[in-house]
Amino acid sequence: TEITAPAPRAIEARVAEYWTATGVVARALADRTEGPVFRFTEGPPTANGPPHLGHLIARTFKDLQLRYHRMRGDRILTPMAGWDCHGLGVEIGIEKLHGLRSKKEIESFGVDRFTAECRASTLQVAAVWRTMSGLLGYWLDYDRAYRTMDAPYIESVWWSLKELHRQGLLEKGHYVLPYCPRCETPLASHEVAQGYKEAVDPSxxxxxxxxxxxxxxxxxxxxxxxxxxxxxxxxxxxxxxxxxxxxxxxxxxxxxxxxxxxxxxxxxxxxxxxxxxxxxxxxxxxxxxxxxxxxxxxxxxxxxxxxxxxxxxxxxxxxxxxxxxxxxxxxxxxxxxxxxxxxxxxxxxxxxxxxxxxxxxxxxxxxxxxxxxxxxxxxxx
Missing domain, CATH: 3.90.740.10 (Valyl/Leucyl/Isoleucyl-tRNA synthetase, editing domain)
Structure with a gap:
């Protein structure tokens, strides 16, 4: 008798139904006040595009740690999910959508309108990531996820800087960073890699x-x-x-x-x-x-x-x-x-x-x- 393996999608659906019926996700995320503390902060993925295989690998590695400590009965502080909502990736996507080519054109388009579309795009991508993470079994508290574009998060960064300044730990100076004259903004190293190409310069x-x-x-x-x-x-x-x-x-x-x-x-x-x-x-x-x-x-x-x-x-x-x-x-x-x-x-x-x-x-x-x-x-x- 020939045995036909079930389709991967069918297995996926069956496992998801089991998780829902047994409440296993909620039980895994429930606070365990009596257990040893394992501190965890979700390094937030940048919500500027759908996930690829490399993202799956990174999330699997993090999930291994979380599952291990849950099985030990440890208290996870904190299982909060997070989304990195800033960066040129989101902005460039909206620029391409509207054919914008410079900071001046963005200002003519309307900064409020531009940032609103960036926020909307980020939320759409974050929803795709949440679905993927759920299918992967990467269990975090997505209902109370932190987002770097939200006022409470931004104010927490301001508060941190204020405390550093109050303690005399901030110093004003100069630092050289990659810079984009089109965007009129410094760039992170991974942002440079997004548009890197070789050029011939005079010597x-x-x-x-x-x-x-x-x-x-x-x-x-x-x-x-x-x-x-x-x-x-x-x-x-x-x-x-x-x-x-x-x-x-x-x-x-x-x-x-x-x-x-x-x-x-x-x-x-x-x-x-x-x-x-x-x-x-x-x-x-x-x-x-x-x-x-x-x-x-x-x-x-x-x-x-x-x-x-x-x-x-x-x-x-x-x-x-x-x-x-x-x-x-x-x-x-x-x-x-x-x-x-x-x-x-x-x-x-x-x-x-x-x-x-x-x-x-x-x-x-x-x-x-x-x-x-x-x-x-x-x-x-």
Whole structure:
């Protein structure tokens, strides 16, 4: 006799009916005041799209812990479900629905109307997640789930910040994060991954003239793939244990770069007039390629840091503390402050008049041309 296995949907329905008839879900969620406490906080899934297989795996792992402690008779604090209702995923979905392409267009559309549609979309997706979780047997208190868009949750975050401030545990400062000029908002790392694609950027090698007396004009060769950050330069970083070479390129002109980088810039045997370690360059003052940032304490000198390598470029890194985590870290350590000439749309303001009104990427060729006209552009690729 041929035995036909029941359809998965039929098994699913039969199990769900059994759970309902026996009240097993309610019994599992019932508070057990006498048991040992197991503290649990539902790391809320982002309610911006239907679940996929990866979400099922994560919820299964959490369910294993909850079932184990329930079987032990432990008290679960708390079985409350939760939904992460914020993030660009929800907003981008509504933007696509209405063909919105910028923050200004969202404001014209109506912020209240836009946020109302985001909330409605979040609730629809959360309902799909709740159904999936129920079929999976992932039992939480979905009737009293917390939602990060609700006023009580937001106020609890405000209260936490207030308490931290009251205890003197908050500090105001600067921190570099990924940023979207279209949305005019910082981005989380997973939000960057949602729209990540490779791009080709120009690279320039620039002369940074050294200050001080000497028989020849000497300059650092500094390589960067972000010419638009050069007006915000405040330091140059070298590495203490790298060997640097001074190359004569004219009767009165000398260039300094890492010895390891010589073949990239001087394939023919160059005239090396001096070799020195990076530590010997520490504190050396230079003239920045642009004077937009202006004077300030400890600015425009060579500093040392271990993140510098000679694997690419020249063995020198130009430091713009407003752009890049390493730049920010080094700038804060050296106490040079910050200079950010861009507005919220990534457009240059009056701080750099020569490219005022230009977006940061559109400024790349203009800044390179200005460097060339002043004799500071050594190479552009």
């Amino acid at each position: 320039v090698t620039v002369r940074f003239p050294l200050e001080g007396p000497g028989p020849a004009r000497r300059a650092l060769l500094v390589w960067t793939t972000t010419p638009w950050t050069l007006p915000a330069n405040l330091l140059v970083a070298a590495r203490a244990d790298l060997e640097y070479a001074v190359v004569r390129v004219g009767p009165d002109d000398e260039l300094v770069l890492a010895a390891e980088a010589l073949p990239r810039y001087f394939p023919e045997a160059p005239t090396v007039v001096e070799r020195l370690s990076g530590s010997a360059l520490a504190g050396t003052p230079y003239t920045p390629p642009f004077d937009a940032a202006g004077p300030g304490p400890n600015r425009y000198r060579v500093v040392l840091d271990d993140f510098v390598t000679a694997a690419d470029g020249t063995g020198f890194v130009h430091i713009a503390p407003s752009f890049g985590p390493d730049d920010q870290r080094v700038g804060a350590r050296e106490g040079v402050g910050v200079f950010d000439p861009l507005d919220g749309r990534g457009v240059f303001g009056p701080g750099v008049p020569s490219v005022q009104g230009k977006s940061f990427k559109a400024a790349d060729p203009l800044l390179a041309q200005q460097l060339a006209e002043r004799g500071l552009l050594y190479r552009a690729e």
